[in-house]
Amino acid sequence: MIWYPYEQMKTMKPPYEIVDAEGVYLYTKEGDRMIDSISSWWSVIHGYKHPVLTEAVKRQADVFSHVMLGGLTHAPVQALSDKLADWLPGDLDYCFFSDSGSVAVEVALKMALQFNVNRGDRRRTVLALAHSYHGDTFKTMEVGDDEDYHFAFGEKKGVIHIPTEISALEEAFLQYHGELNCFIVEPLLQGAGGMRMYDLAFLKRARQLCDAYDVLLIFDEVATGFGRTGYRFVADEVQPDILVLGKALTGGYIGHAVTVANSRVYQGFYGDDPSLALMHGPTFMGNALACSVAYASIELFESQDYMAKIQRMTKIMHREMAGFSSPKVKEVRILGGCVCLEVHNSAALAGYQEFAKKRGVFARPFLKYLYAMPPYVMTEEQLVQVLSVMKEWFI
Numbered sequence: 004m005i006w007y008p009y010e011q012m013k014t015m016k017p018p019y020e021i022v023d024a025e026g027v028y029l030y031t032k033e034g035d036r037m038i039d040s041i042s043s044w045w046s047v048i049h050g051y052k053h054p055v056l057t058e059a060v061k062r063q064a065d066v067f068s069h070v071m072l073g074g075l076t077h078a079p080v081q082a083l084s085d086k087l088a089d090w091l092p093g094d095l096d097y098c099f100f101s102d103s104g105s106v107a108v109e110v111a112l113k114m115a116l117q118f119n120v121n122r123g124d125r126r127r128t129v130l131a132l133a134h135s136y137h138g139d140t141f142k143t144m145e146v147g148d149d150e151d152y153h154f155a156f157g158e159k160k161g162v163i164h165i166p167t168e169i170s171a172l173e174e175a176f177l178q179y180h181g182e183l184n185c186f187i188v189e190p191l192l193q194g195a196g197g198m199r200m201y202d203l204a205f206l207k208r209a210r211q212l213c214d215a216y217d218v219l220l221i222f223d224e225v226a227t228g229f230g231r232t233g234y235r236f237v238a239d240e241v242q243p244d245i246l247v248l249g250k251a252l253t254g255g256y257i258g259h260a261v262t263v264a265n266s267r268v269y270q271g272f273y274g275d276d277p278s279l280a281l282m283h284g285p286t287f288m289g290n291a292l293a294c295s296v297a298y299a300s301i302e303l304f305e306s307q308d309y310m311a312k313i314q315r316m317t318k319i320m321h322r323e324m325a326g327f328s329s330p331k332v333k334e335v336r337i338l339g340g341c342v343c344l345e346v347h348n349s350a351a352l353a354g355y356q357e358f359a360k361k362r363g364v365f366a367r368p369f370l371k372y373l374y375a376m377p378p379y380v381m382t383e384e385q386l387v388q389v390l391s392v393m394k395e396w397f398i
Contacts (some may be wrong), residue, residue: 009369019360024051027381029365037365040375040389045194045226047255049303050380056254059299063292072100072289079294086298087263093242097269099262099281100288104225104249105138107260108187110283111245112142114264115185115219118271121279128182130175130218133164134196135189137223146187149196151370167201169208180216185245187221190237191338194226198343198374200336206241213244219268225249225260229304230313231376233339244268254300259293312379313340319383323390329397333371343374344393355396362392 007015019037023030027050029037042048049056063079070077080100088096099114101107112129119126129146137143148164163179165171176183190206193199213220222243228236229251238246245268249260272281287293303309320342324335331351336343346352352368359366366389368374373396375389 019365026050026052027378027385035360035363037360037363038377038381038385038389040359040364040366040377042251042376042378043255044250045231045376046250046253048229048251048309048379049254049300050378051255053254053303055303056256056296056299059296060256060292063295066291068292069287069290071286073284077289077291079291079298080289083294083298086301087261090301091236091246091263092239094266095238095242095246095263096266097264099264099283100290100294101260101262101285102287102290103138103258104223104247104260105140105143106285107225107247107249107262108137108143108223109140110262111221111223111247112146112185112187113283114245114262114268114272114281115221117281118219118268119184121271124184126182126184127161128179128184129162130179130183130186131162131164132188132193133166134193134199135164135187136193136195137187137189138225147196167199167205169205172205172208172212176212176216176218180212180218183216183218185219185221186213187223190222190224190227190241191232191234192227192341195369197345197370198336198341198372200338203237203240206237210241210243219244221245221247223247228252230309230379231340233313233317235310252300253293253297254303256296256300257290257293259287259290259297309379315383316340316377316379316381316386319386320390323387324394327394331397340379341374341376342390342393343372344397346371346373351397358396359392362388362395364389364392366392 020032021029022032027038029039084098087098099110101110131146133148135147136149137147145159146162165175186209210220220243222238224236225247228248234240244265246263253259272279317339320337331346333345333347349371352373355368356366373393377386
């Protein structure tokens with residue numbers, strides 16, 4: 004029996020069974036066609052069954068699907084590492100692969116802790132944001148601040164949460180800088196914590212304070228990377244010491260992620276002493292199929308000028324949501340390729356998923372948030388349909 008995510012199994016409604024998917028459309032067993040408005044948890048940026056990505060997987064599968072990176076290497080992982088080093092800003096050149104975004108964040112936090120241990124510094128406290136979400140594995144739950152998902156965790160130790168306000172940021176560094184080994188953020192857009200959006204100035208000040216107090220800055224761009232905020236990566240605007248990518252890395256084809264360190268962090272593990280090494284190694288890190296499709300996905304992103312597609316999407320969202328209001332809606336928020344309608348009471352969204360399905364759209368609102376993060380290949384007509392269904396619900 005399948006144990007489904009984020010569901011009370013006793014009371015959950017039967018999920019829609021998908022038998023085919025192509026472009027932005029999902030096809031159900033009953034013959035319904037739905038636009039996927041959330042890109043399968045924000046990962047399928049090129050749409051489904053993209054011929055270039057499908058061919059990349061098939062071509063590599065005919066050679067081999069996987070070999071471990073312990074004592075072995077292969078061309079797809081080397082090519083993807085080189086591509087990321089060339090593509091990412093500054094000296095974010097050192098790629099540590101894993102099999103999911105949550106694990107990649109775990110690796111980043113482990114890097115930050117051991118970086119300090121390796122230099123004889125025992126700072127163990129993490130600074131993080133209020134309402135943050137970094138995954139469902141143990142350490143990511145600890146640094147996260149989302150009671151709706153992690154209420155069973157209990158008391159959290161070794162982490163300090165602050166709001167996205169520069170005054171709170173400055174106060175935290177002034178008070179705790181001697182204890183902090185890193186500051187981790189979802190830059191500009193806090194996803195599962197409520198699609199909360201904040202200003203780039205906060206991150207610029209964070210970079211200054213991290214430099215001043217010798218604290219590593221980690222960007223969790225698992226959800227925000229590859230254009231979702233309107234920037235290719237927020238790291239292009241403010242460079243972190245460690246960058247985490249996932250979700251759209253493989254175009255949604257295969258679960259994979261990467262933790263990318265700058266030269267300073269990497270050099271903190273490099274030496275003749277074996278005890279300095281990063282002792283971590285997911286079985287499927289650098290999976291050949293995942294690396295092959297990720298490389299093809301990045302080339303598509305570049306060659307098809309996806310940033311222009313995202314800018315067009317943002318303009319359409321602003322145009323279609325201009326003047327929209329409802330007594331049930333607290334706020335409409337738009338950033339890059341994301342639109343969110345926050346309601347005052349979660350009861351206002353009860354029944355929306357089936358309502359949208361009947362109108363040809365798949366959506367998955369959560370708590371008080373009705374949102375869309377569409378595939379970037381969506382046409383204007385398809386995007387307008389998604390936004391119209393969202394507005395129609397409140398009429």
